[in-house]
Amino acid sequence: MTCFKLYSACIPVRGASRSIICNLVKGNFNYIPNTLYDILADYKNCNIEKIENDFDERSHKELHKHFNFLVENGFGFWCDKPEEFIDMELDWDRSSPITNAIIDIDNLSKYDVSEVIRQLDNFRCEALQIRCFSVISIEEINRILSVTTESNFISIELYLKYNPIYNESFLKDLCEKHKRIRFAIIHSSPEEKVISSDDDYYYAWFDKTELKDESHCGNISRKYFSPNILLFTESQHFNNCLNRKISVDKEGNIKNCPSMLMSYGKIQNTSLKEALEKKGFTDNWIIKKDEIEVCKDCEFRYICIDCRAYTSDAKNKYSKPAKCTYDPYRTTWS
Incomplete structure:
Protein backbone atom coordinates (compact mmCIF):
# COMPACT_ATOMS: atom_id res chain seq x y z
CA MET A 1 0.00 0.00 0.00
CA THR A 2 1.54 3.31 -1.10
CA CYS A 3 0.26 6.46 0.56
CA PHE A 4 1.11 10.12 0.24
CA LYS A 5 2.12 11.87 3.46
CA LEU A 6 2.82 15.55 4.06
CA TYR A 7 5.80 16.36 6.25
CA SER A 8 4.52 17.36 9.69
CA ALA A 9 5.60 21.00 9.31
CA CYS A 10 4.03 21.27 5.85
CA ILE A 11 0.43 22.39 6.31
CA PRO A 12 -2.13 23.42 3.69
CA VAL A 13 -4.48 26.35 4.30
CA ARG A 14 -7.69 26.72 2.32
CA GLY A 15 -8.83 30.11 1.03
CA ALA A 16 -11.98 31.21 -0.73
CA SER A 17 -10.51 30.87 -4.23
CA ARG A 18 -7.18 29.11 -3.77
CA SER A 19 -5.06 27.49 -1.11
CA ILE A 20 -1.44 27.59 -0.03
CA ILE A 21 0.79 24.97 1.52
CA CYS A 22 3.31 26.22 4.08
CA ASN A 23 6.65 24.72 4.98
CA LEU A 24 7.00 26.07 8.52
CA VAL A 25 10.58 24.85 8.88
CA LYS A 26 11.94 26.28 5.65
CA GLY A 27 9.77 29.37 6.00
CA ASN A 28 8.15 29.32 2.56
CA PHE A 29 4.85 28.52 0.89
CA ASN A 30 3.43 27.60 -2.50
CA TYR A 31 0.04 28.09 -4.05
CA ILE A 32 -2.14 25.04 -4.66
CA PRO A 33 -5.67 24.80 -6.07
CA ASN A 34 -8.53 24.21 -3.68
CA THR A 35 -9.15 20.87 -5.35
CA LEU A 36 -5.73 19.66 -4.18
CA TYR A 37 -6.39 21.00 -0.67
CA ASP A 38 -9.62 18.99 -0.58
CA ILE A 39 -7.84 15.83 -1.74
CA LEU A 40 -5.20 16.23 0.97
CA ALA A 41 -7.91 16.77 3.60
CA ASP A 42 -10.39 14.14 2.43
CA TYR A 43 -7.88 11.38 1.61
CA LYS A 44 -5.40 11.82 4.43
CA ASN A 45 -3.38 8.61 4.91
CA CYS A 46 -5.27 6.90 2.06
CA ASN A 47 -3.42 4.82 -0.51
CA ILE A 48 -3.14 6.05 -4.07
CA GLU A 49 -5.37 3.28 -5.37
CA LYS A 50 -8.24 4.46 -3.17
CA ILE A 51 -7.80 8.03 -4.40
CA GLU A 52 -7.61 6.98 -8.05
CA ASN A 53 -10.73 4.84 -7.73
CA ASP A 54 -12.73 7.85 -6.59
CA PHE A 55 -11.69 9.95 -9.58
CA ASP A 56 -12.40 9.68 -13.26
CA GLU A 57 -9.53 8.00 -15.11
CA ARG A 58 -9.08 11.12 -17.20
CA SER A 59 -8.16 12.97 -13.95
CA HIS A 60 -5.37 10.58 -12.94
CA LYS A 61 -2.66 12.39 -14.92
CA GLU A 62 -3.53 15.70 -13.27
CA LEU A 63 -3.75 13.95 -9.89
CA HIS A 64 -0.22 12.57 -10.18
CA LYS A 65 1.01 15.94 -11.41
CA HIS A 66 -0.21 17.49 -8.15
CA PHE A 67 1.51 14.85 -6.00
CA ASN A 68 4.75 15.13 -8.00
CA PHE A 69 4.68 18.89 -7.40
CA LEU A 70 4.40 18.36 -3.65
CA VAL A 71 7.26 15.83 -3.59
CA GLU A 72 9.55 17.92 -5.81
CA ASN A 73 9.02 20.98 -3.62
CA GLY A 74 9.71 19.13 -0.38
CA PHE A 75 6.19 19.18 1.04
CA GLY A 76 5.57 15.43 1.21
CA PHE A 77 6.64 11.88 0.38
CA TRP A 78 5.33 8.42 -0.46
CA CYS A 79 5.33 5.75 2.21
CA ASP A 80 3.74 2.42 3.17
CA LYS A 81 2.92 3.19 6.81
CA PRO A 82 1.65 6.79 7.10
CA GLU A 83 0.43 6.19 10.65
CA GLU A 84 4.04 5.99 11.79
CA PHE A 85 4.55 9.67 10.95
CA ILE A 86 2.94 11.93 13.55
CA ASP A 87 1.30 15.23 12.60
CA MET A 88 2.59 18.38 14.24
CA GLU A 89 0.57 19.64 17.21
CA LEU A 90 -0.84 23.12 16.64
CA ASP A 91 -1.06 24.10 20.30
CA TRP A 92 0.55 27.37 21.39
CA ASP A 93 1.70 28.61 24.78
CA ARG A 94 4.56 30.54 26.34
CA SER A 95 5.70 30.77 29.94
CA SER A 96 5.88 34.58 29.83
CA PRO A 97 2.74 36.62 30.63
CA ILE A 98 4.04 39.21 28.13
CA THR A 99 6.02 37.95 25.13
CA ILE A 286 -8.25 36.18 21.69
CA ILE A 287 -9.55 37.62 18.40
CA LYS A 288 -8.08 35.15 15.94
CA LYS A 289 -7.99 35.26 12.14
CA ASP A 290 -10.71 32.62 11.76
CA GLU A 291 -13.16 35.09 13.36
CA ILE A 292 -12.26 38.19 11.36
CA GLU A 293 -14.32 39.21 8.35
CA VAL A 294 -12.61 38.49 5.01
CA CYS A 295 -9.48 37.25 6.82
CA LYS A 296 -11.29 34.04 7.69
CA ASP A 297 -11.59 33.35 3.95
CA CYS A 298 -7.99 34.26 3.14
CA GLU A 299 -5.36 31.64 2.37
CA PHE A 300 -2.67 33.80 4.06
CA ARG A 301 -4.48 34.17 7.39
CA TYR A 302 -2.08 32.13 9.53
CA ILE A 303 1.12 33.69 8.17
CA CYS A 304 -0.06 37.31 7.99
CA ILE A 305 0.02 39.67 10.98
CA ASP A 306 -3.38 41.05 11.96
CA CYS A 307 -4.22 44.62 13.01
CA ARG A 308 -7.10 45.54 15.30
CA ALA A 309 -6.04 49.19 15.68
CA TYR A 310 -6.96 50.15 12.11
CA THR A 311 -10.03 48.27 10.92
CA SER A 312 -12.56 48.74 8.14
CA ASP A 313 -15.32 49.34 10.69
CA ALA A 314 -14.24 50.91 13.97
CA LYS A 315 -17.44 49.71 15.63
CA ASN A 316 -16.87 46.10 14.68
CA LYS A 317 -13.92 44.43 16.39
CA TYR A 318 -14.09 41.58 13.87
CA SER A 319 -13.86 43.75 10.73
CA LYS A 320 -11.09 43.40 8.16
CA PRO A 321 -7.79 45.29 8.71
CA ALA A 322 -8.25 48.69 7.06
CA LYS A 323 -4.78 48.70 5.53
CA CYS A 324 -5.11 45.32 3.83
CA THR A 325 -5.70 45.62 0.07
CA TYR A 326 -5.90 41.90 -0.68
CA ASP A 327 -9.12 40.36 -1.97
CA PRO A 328 -9.13 36.57 -1.32
CA TYR A 329 -12.22 36.14 -3.49
CA ARG A 330 -10.47 37.52 -6.58
CA THR A 331 -6.90 36.74 -5.39
CA THR A 332 -5.83 40.28 -6.24
CA TRP A 333 -4.04 43.14 -4.49
CA SER A 334 -5.32 46.64 -5.16
Whole structure:
Protein backbone atom coordinates (compact mmCIF):
# COMPACT_ATOMS: atom_id res chain seq x y z
CA MET A 1 0.00 0.00 0.00
CA THR A 2 1.54 3.31 -1.10
CA CYS A 3 0.26 6.46 0.56
CA PHE A 4 1.11 10.12 0.24
CA LYS A 5 2.12 11.87 3.46
CA LEU A 6 2.82 15.55 4.06
CA TYR A 7 5.80 16.36 6.25
CA SER A 8 4.52 17.36 9.69
CA ALA A 9 5.60 21.00 9.31
CA CYS A 10 4.03 21.27 5.85
CA ILE A 11 0.43 22.39 6.31
CA PRO A 12 -2.13 23.42 3.69
CA VAL A 13 -4.48 26.35 4.30
CA ARG A 14 -7.69 26.72 2.32
CA GLY A 15 -8.83 30.11 1.03
CA ALA A 16 -11.98 31.21 -0.73
CA SER A 17 -10.51 30.87 -4.23
CA ARG A 18 -7.18 29.11 -3.77
CA SER A 19 -5.06 27.49 -1.11
CA ILE A 20 -1.44 27.59 -0.03
CA ILE A 21 0.79 24.97 1.52
CA CYS A 22 3.31 26.22 4.08
CA ASN A 23 6.65 24.72 4.98
CA LEU A 24 7.00 26.07 8.52
CA VAL A 25 10.58 24.85 8.88
CA LYS A 26 11.94 26.28 5.65
CA GLY A 27 9.77 29.37 6.00
CA ASN A 28 8.15 29.32 2.56
CA PHE A 29 4.85 28.52 0.89
CA ASN A 30 3.43 27.60 -2.50
CA TYR A 31 0.04 28.09 -4.05
CA ILE A 32 -2.14 25.04 -4.66
CA PRO A 33 -5.67 24.80 -6.07
CA ASN A 34 -8.53 24.21 -3.68
CA THR A 35 -9.15 20.87 -5.35
CA LEU A 36 -5.73 19.66 -4.18
CA TYR A 37 -6.39 21.00 -0.67
CA ASP A 38 -9.62 18.99 -0.58
CA ILE A 39 -7.84 15.83 -1.74
CA LEU A 40 -5.20 16.23 0.97
CA ALA A 41 -7.91 16.77 3.60
CA ASP A 42 -10.39 14.14 2.43
CA TYR A 43 -7.88 11.38 1.61
CA LYS A 44 -5.40 11.82 4.43
CA ASN A 45 -3.38 8.61 4.91
CA CYS A 46 -5.27 6.90 2.06
CA ASN A 47 -3.42 4.82 -0.51
CA ILE A 48 -3.14 6.05 -4.07
CA GLU A 49 -5.37 3.28 -5.37
CA LYS A 50 -8.24 4.46 -3.17
CA ILE A 51 -7.80 8.03 -4.40
CA GLU A 52 -7.61 6.98 -8.05
CA ASN A 53 -10.73 4.84 -7.73
CA ASP A 54 -12.73 7.85 -6.59
CA PHE A 55 -11.69 9.95 -9.58
CA ASP A 56 -12.40 9.68 -13.26
CA GLU A 57 -9.53 8.00 -15.11
CA ARG A 58 -9.08 11.12 -17.20
CA SER A 59 -8.16 12.97 -13.95
CA HIS A 60 -5.37 10.58 -12.94
CA LYS A 61 -2.66 12.39 -14.92
CA GLU A 62 -3.53 15.70 -13.27
CA LEU A 63 -3.75 13.95 -9.89
CA HIS A 64 -0.22 12.57 -10.18
CA LYS A 65 1.01 15.94 -11.41
CA HIS A 66 -0.21 17.49 -8.15
CA PHE A 67 1.51 14.85 -6.00
CA ASN A 68 4.75 15.13 -8.00
CA PHE A 69 4.68 18.89 -7.40
CA LEU A 70 4.40 18.36 -3.65
CA VAL A 71 7.26 15.83 -3.59
CA GLU A 72 9.55 17.92 -5.81
CA ASN A 73 9.02 20.98 -3.62
CA GLY A 74 9.71 19.13 -0.38
CA PHE A 75 6.19 19.18 1.04
CA GLY A 76 5.57 15.43 1.21
CA PHE A 77 6.64 11.88 0.38
CA TRP A 78 5.33 8.42 -0.46
CA CYS A 79 5.33 5.75 2.21
CA ASP A 80 3.74 2.42 3.17
CA LYS A 81 2.92 3.19 6.81
CA PRO A 82 1.65 6.79 7.10
CA GLU A 83 0.43 6.19 10.65
CA GLU A 84 4.04 5.99 11.79
CA PHE A 85 4.55 9.67 10.95
CA ILE A 86 2.94 11.93 13.55
CA ASP A 87 1.30 15.23 12.60
CA MET A 88 2.59 18.38 14.24
CA GLU A 89 0.57 19.64 17.21
CA LEU A 90 -0.84 23.12 16.64
CA ASP A 91 -1.06 24.10 20.30
CA TRP A 92 0.55 27.37 21.39
CA ASP A 93 1.70 28.61 24.78
CA ARG A 94 4.56 30.54 26.34
CA SER A 95 5.70 30.77 29.94
CA SER A 96 5.88 34.58 29.83
CA PRO A 97 2.74 36.62 30.63
CA ILE A 98 4.04 39.21 28.13
CA THR A 99 6.02 37.95 25.13
CA ASN A 100 6.39 41.14 23.09
CA ALA A 101 6.35 44.88 23.65
CA ILE A 102 6.66 48.23 21.90
CA ILE A 103 8.18 51.39 23.35
CA ASP A 104 7.68 54.64 21.41
CA ILE A 105 9.79 57.75 21.98
CA ASP A 106 9.94 61.25 20.54
CA ASN A 107 11.55 64.51 21.64
CA LEU A 108 8.58 65.32 23.90
CA SER A 109 8.51 61.99 25.75
CA LYS A 110 8.84 62.51 29.50
CA TYR A 111 8.90 58.99 30.89
CA ASP A 112 11.84 56.82 31.96
CA VAL A 113 12.46 54.35 29.12
CA SER A 114 14.97 52.36 31.16
CA GLU A 115 12.41 51.77 33.90
CA VAL A 116 9.89 50.48 31.34
CA ILE A 117 12.50 48.05 30.04
CA ARG A 118 13.21 46.81 33.57
CA GLN A 119 9.49 46.19 34.14
CA LEU A 120 9.24 44.31 30.84
CA ASP A 121 12.18 42.16 31.85
CA ASN A 122 10.30 41.19 35.01
CA PHE A 123 7.66 39.70 32.69
CA ARG A 124 10.43 37.70 30.94
CA CYS A 125 9.43 39.49 27.76
CA GLU A 126 11.11 37.92 24.73
CA ALA A 127 10.82 40.52 21.96
CA LEU A 128 11.15 44.29 22.29
CA GLN A 129 10.61 46.97 19.66
CA ILE A 130 11.91 50.47 20.39
CA ARG A 131 10.77 53.18 17.96
CA CYS A 132 12.32 56.63 18.03
CA PHE A 133 10.37 59.21 16.02
CA SER A 134 12.86 61.99 16.74
CA VAL A 135 16.65 62.05 16.56
CA ILE A 136 18.31 61.01 19.81
CA SER A 137 21.98 61.08 20.70
CA ILE A 138 24.30 58.09 20.45
CA GLU A 139 24.86 58.38 24.20
CA GLU A 140 21.14 58.09 24.86
CA ILE A 141 20.79 55.12 22.53
CA ASN A 142 23.55 53.26 24.35
CA ARG A 143 22.16 54.23 27.75
CA ILE A 144 18.76 52.79 26.88
CA LEU A 145 20.18 49.60 25.38
CA SER A 146 22.58 49.05 28.27
CA VAL A 147 19.59 48.07 30.41
CA THR A 148 18.98 45.07 28.13
CA THR A 149 22.49 43.61 28.50
CA GLU A 150 21.64 41.18 31.30
CA SER A 151 17.96 40.86 30.41
CA ASN A 152 15.66 38.07 29.24
CA PHE A 153 15.03 39.64 25.84
CA ILE A 154 15.77 37.34 22.94
CA SER A 155 15.46 39.94 20.19
CA ILE A 156 15.31 43.71 19.90
CA GLU A 157 14.12 45.76 16.95
CA LEU A 158 15.39 49.32 16.99
CA TYR A 159 13.98 52.16 14.86
CA LEU A 160 16.02 55.36 14.75
CA LYS A 161 15.28 58.57 12.87
CA TYR A 162 17.98 59.39 10.35
CA ASN A 163 20.95 61.39 11.54
CA PRO A 164 24.11 61.81 9.41
CA ILE A 165 26.18 60.44 12.29
CA TYR A 166 24.22 57.16 12.11
CA ASN A 167 26.46 55.75 9.41
CA GLU A 168 27.19 52.15 8.45
CA SER A 169 30.07 51.93 10.91
CA PHE A 170 27.83 53.19 13.72
CA LEU A 171 25.18 50.57 12.99
CA LYS A 172 27.67 47.73 12.89
CA ASP A 173 29.26 48.83 16.17
CA LEU A 174 25.84 49.23 17.80
CA CYS A 175 24.68 45.75 16.80
CA GLU A 176 27.97 44.19 17.85
CA LYS A 177 27.89 45.93 21.22
CA HIS A 178 24.26 45.15 21.99
CA LYS A 179 23.95 41.52 21.00
CA ARG A 180 20.19 41.28 21.39
CA ILE A 181 19.59 43.60 18.43
CA ARG A 182 18.29 41.56 15.50
CA PHE A 183 17.06 44.47 13.39
CA ALA A 184 18.17 48.11 13.41
CA ILE A 185 16.36 50.45 11.03
CA ILE A 186 17.29 54.04 10.21
CA HIS A 187 14.01 55.49 8.98
CA SER A 188 13.51 58.80 7.10
CA SER A 189 16.84 58.16 5.38
CA PRO A 190 17.78 59.87 2.08
CA GLU A 191 18.93 56.49 0.73
CA GLU A 192 18.17 52.81 1.11
CA LYS A 193 20.89 50.37 2.07
CA VAL A 194 20.98 46.98 3.79
CA ILE A 195 23.74 45.80 6.13
CA SER A 196 24.04 42.38 7.71
CA SER A 197 26.53 40.56 9.88
CA ASP A 198 28.70 37.87 8.33
CA ASP A 199 26.59 35.18 9.99
CA ASP A 200 23.28 36.97 9.22
CA TYR A 201 22.58 37.21 12.95
CA TYR A 202 21.52 40.84 12.68
CA TYR A 203 20.27 43.07 9.89
CA ALA A 204 20.46 46.83 9.72
CA TRP A 205 19.22 49.07 6.99
CA PHE A 206 18.52 52.61 5.94
CA ASP A 207 14.91 53.12 4.88
CA LYS A 208 13.43 56.15 3.09
CA THR A 209 10.07 55.63 4.80
CA GLU A 210 9.35 58.48 7.19
CA LEU A 211 7.97 57.44 10.57
CA LYS A 212 6.46 60.40 12.40
CA ASP A 213 4.30 58.48 14.84
CA GLU A 214 2.55 55.16 15.47
CA SER A 215 0.11 55.64 12.56
CA HIS A 216 2.50 53.87 10.16
CA CYS A 217 1.47 50.57 11.78
CA GLY A 218 -1.07 48.13 10.46
CA ASN A 219 0.14 47.81 6.88
CA ILE A 220 -0.60 44.40 5.39
CA SER A 221 1.77 43.26 2.65
CA ARG A 222 3.19 40.09 1.14
CA LYS A 223 6.63 41.17 2.31
CA TYR A 224 5.49 40.77 5.91
CA PHE A 225 4.30 37.17 5.54
CA SER A 226 6.03 34.86 8.02
CA PRO A 227 5.49 31.13 7.45
CA ASN A 228 6.96 29.90 10.74
CA ILE A 229 5.81 27.57 13.49
CA LEU A 230 5.37 30.18 16.23
CA LEU A 231 3.20 32.55 14.20
CA PHE A 232 1.23 29.78 12.50
CA THR A 233 0.35 28.02 15.76
CA GLU A 234 -0.38 31.24 17.65
CA SER A 235 -2.72 32.30 14.83
CA GLN A 236 -4.83 29.19 15.41
CA HIS A 237 -5.81 30.34 18.90
CA PHE A 238 -4.99 34.03 19.44
CA ASN A 239 -4.59 37.37 17.74
CA ASN A 240 -1.16 37.11 16.18
CA CYS A 241 -0.33 40.79 16.68
CA LEU A 242 -1.86 41.75 20.02
CA ASN A 243 -1.62 38.52 21.99
CA ARG A 244 0.60 38.96 25.07
CA LYS A 245 1.67 42.41 23.87
CA ILE A 246 2.00 45.54 25.99
CA SER A 247 3.14 48.97 24.84
CA VAL A 248 3.99 52.45 25.99
CA ASP A 249 3.27 55.18 23.46
CA LYS A 250 5.31 58.35 23.04
CA GLU A 251 3.18 60.18 25.60
CA GLY A 252 3.63 57.48 28.23
CA ASN A 253 0.21 55.86 27.85
CA ILE A 254 0.15 52.12 28.56
CA LYS A 255 -1.75 50.30 25.81
CA ASN A 256 -2.03 46.92 24.18
CA CYS A 257 -0.55 48.63 21.07
CA PRO A 258 0.46 52.30 20.67
CA SER A 259 -2.08 52.68 17.85
CA MET A 260 -5.00 51.54 20.02
CA LEU A 261 -7.25 54.24 21.49
CA MET A 262 -7.67 52.70 24.94
CA SER A 263 -5.11 53.67 27.57
CA TYR A 264 -4.76 51.78 30.84
CA GLY A 265 -2.84 54.47 32.68
CA LYS A 266 0.30 56.56 32.42
CA ILE A 267 3.60 54.79 32.98
CA GLN A 268 4.65 57.67 35.27
CA ASN A 269 2.10 56.57 37.89
CA THR A 270 0.92 53.10 36.79
CA SER A 271 3.08 50.00 36.55
CA LEU A 272 2.87 47.68 33.58
CA LYS A 273 1.69 44.95 35.93
CA GLU A 274 -1.16 47.13 37.21
CA ALA A 275 -2.20 48.01 33.65
CA LEU A 276 -2.13 44.37 32.56
CA GLU A 277 -4.49 43.43 35.38
CA LYS A 278 -7.09 46.06 34.46
CA LYS A 279 -10.40 44.95 32.97
CA GLY A 280 -10.38 44.74 29.19
CA PHE A 281 -6.62 44.79 28.62
CA THR A 282 -6.49 41.24 27.25
CA ASP A 283 -9.81 41.32 25.36
CA ASN A 284 -8.17 41.68 21.95
CA TRP A 285 -5.71 38.86 22.59
CA ILE A 286 -8.25 36.18 21.69
CA ILE A 287 -9.55 37.62 18.40
CA LYS A 288 -8.08 35.15 15.94
CA LYS A 289 -7.99 35.26 12.14
CA ASP A 290 -10.71 32.62 11.76
CA GLU A 291 -13.16 35.09 13.36
CA ILE A 292 -12.26 38.19 11.36
CA GLU A 293 -14.32 39.21 8.35
CA VAL A 294 -12.61 38.49 5.01
CA CYS A 295 -9.48 37.25 6.82
CA LYS A 296 -11.29 34.04 7.69
CA ASP A 297 -11.59 33.35 3.95
CA CYS A 298 -7.99 34.26 3.14
CA GLU A 299 -5.36 31.64 2.37
CA PHE A 300 -2.67 33.80 4.06
CA ARG A 301 -4.48 34.17 7.39
CA TYR A 302 -2.08 32.13 9.53
CA ILE A 303 1.12 33.69 8.17
CA CYS A 304 -0.06 37.31 7.99
CA ILE A 305 0.02 39.67 10.98
CA ASP A 306 -3.38 41.05 11.96
CA CYS A 307 -4.22 44.62 13.01
CA ARG A 308 -7.10 45.54 15.30
CA ALA A 309 -6.04 49.19 15.68
CA TYR A 310 -6.96 50.15 12.11
CA THR A 311 -10.03 48.27 10.92
CA SER A 312 -12.56 48.74 8.14
CA ASP A 313 -15.32 49.34 10.69
CA ALA A 314 -14.24 50.91 13.97
CA LYS A 315 -17.44 49.71 15.63
CA ASN A 316 -16.87 46.10 14.68
CA LYS A 317 -13.92 44.43 16.39
CA TYR A 318 -14.09 41.58 13.87
CA SER A 319 -13.86 43.75 10.73
CA LYS A 320 -11.09 43.40 8.16
CA PRO A 321 -7.79 45.29 8.71
CA ALA A 322 -8.25 48.69 7.06
CA LYS A 323 -4.78 48.70 5.53
CA CYS A 324 -5.11 45.32 3.83
CA THR A 325 -5.70 45.62 0.07
CA TYR A 326 -5.90 41.90 -0.68
CA ASP A 327 -9.12 40.36 -1.97
CA PRO A 328 -9.13 36.57 -1.32
CA TYR A 329 -12.22 36.14 -3.49
CA ARG A 330 -10.47 37.52 -6.58
CA THR A 331 -6.90 36.74 -5.39
CA THR A 332 -5.83 40.28 -6.24
CA TRP A 333 -4.04 43.14 -4.49
CA SER A 334 -5.32 46.64 -5.16
